[in-house]
Amino acid sequence: MRLRRLQANLAAFVAAICLGVGSAHAQLAEQVPEVLEEVGVVEHLDAKLPLDLEFRDEEGNWVELGSFFNGERPVILTLNYYRCPMLCGLMLNGVVDGLSEMAWTPGAEFEIVTVSINPLETPELARAKKQNYMNRLERPAAARGWHFMTGRELEIKRLAETLGFSYTYDPVSQEYAHAAVIFVCTPDGRVARYLYGIEYPAKRLKFALLEAAEGRVGSALDQLILYFYHYDPTNRRYTPVAMNIMRVGGGATASILGVSLGIFWFREWRRKKRTDRETKETAA
Numbered sequence: 001m002r003l004r005r006l007q008a009n010l011a012a013f014v015a016a017i018c019l020g021v022g023s024a025h026a027q028l029a030e031q032v033p034e035v036l037e038e039v040g041v042v043e044h045l046d047a048k049l050p051l052d053l054e055f056r057d058e059e060g061n062w063v064e065l066g067s068f069f070n071g072e073r074p075v076i077l078t079l080n081y082y083r084c085p086m087l088c089g090l091m092l093n094g095v096v097d098g099l100s101e102m103a104w105t106p107g108a109e110f111e112i113v114t115v116s117i118n119p120l121e122t123p124e125l126a127r128a129k130k131q132n133y134m135n136r137l138e139r140p141a142a143a144r145g146w147h148f149m150t151g152r153e154l155e156i157k158r159l160a161e162t163l164g165f166s167y168t169y170d171p172v173s174q175e176y177a178h179a180a181v182i183f184v185c186t187p188d189g190r191v192a193r194y195l196y197g198i199e200y201p202a203k204r205l206k207f208a209l210l211e212a213a214e215g216r217v218g219s220a221l222d223q224l225i226l227y228f229y230h231y232d233p234t235n236r237r238y239t240p241v242a243m244n245i246m247r248v249g250g251g252a253t254a255s256i257l258g259v260s261l262g263i264f265w266f267r268e269w270r271r272k273k274r275t276d277r278e279t280k281e282t283a284a
Contacts, residue, residue: 039177041194042164049077049189050158055115055151058127065159068111068147069189074212075111076205077183079156079165081118081176082129082148090198091180096137101202107145110209114146117160117167117176119153126150163191184208 051066068075078095080088092114099106106112116126126148134143160167167178182200184193192212195204 036168036177038166038168039179040166041179041181041196042166043194044162044164044191045193047162047164047191049162049185049191051189053151053155053159055149055155056123056126058123058130058148060123065113066189068113069185069187071187073110073187074192074209075113075185075187075189076209077163077185078112078114079117079160079163079167079178079183080114081116082121082125083118085175087178087180087198091182092133093136094197094199095182095205096133098200098202098205099137099139099142102206104206104209105139105145106142108141110145110213112146113149115149115151115156115159117156117178119151119156121150123150184212186212186214 049065049069051064051069053065054062055065057063076095078091080091082088095112104110130143130146130148133146134140163183165179165181165183167176169176179196180198181194181196183191184195186192193208195208
């Protein structure tokens, strides 16, 4: 446990340096290994993804990236690689942990597409990794909505460039250096939000998906809650918007917001319990 915590802290620290955020970068810039100088993220919000790119799914079939963008559901996009010894596993575990606390399920309200940045990796490896994460999530229905892809170097680089995601291969360690970030995209294939780090709490994931969906998914209450929240790029989290609260009633609205949030998260808890129960019944 202590080793795992140390690895997690190290990965988050390295990711922060790679991204150039916080005081750590300013203090330790001179100590950053040369291989990491080519690693980072330049946000391309609202950029249109190259949906004509083709990748192989975990069954070995070539499919267009656009097939996952149906105009109805938002998409979480991650760039990792399946033989990554530490950071990728921590990131994808973080996604699973966030999903475990949500009632929403990949394939129903949204999609997840994980693309390997290593062009040498195979669909067989992608399929094995998918099974690992499906076992960890313990929600069989999610398998139809979380896609593990491999591809050719040209297509991988084009996708990464569109996202502003710079990575590099270190021949010494024979590993890829990259930042810890996932991308939330609109149903029609535009970049809506960058979520950094190795932990993705359920609230942050759901708000990002609601925002990206532009009203296409979620209830009226979900949209109301989102109206009172705004993504703060400095703190990289969703925070209450005082102006929107004041617009609809000041103190009284704050009380209503508190009640609404209580209903919102109670409903999420109840839906999650129902989903877990249905999953257990299906397994039985």
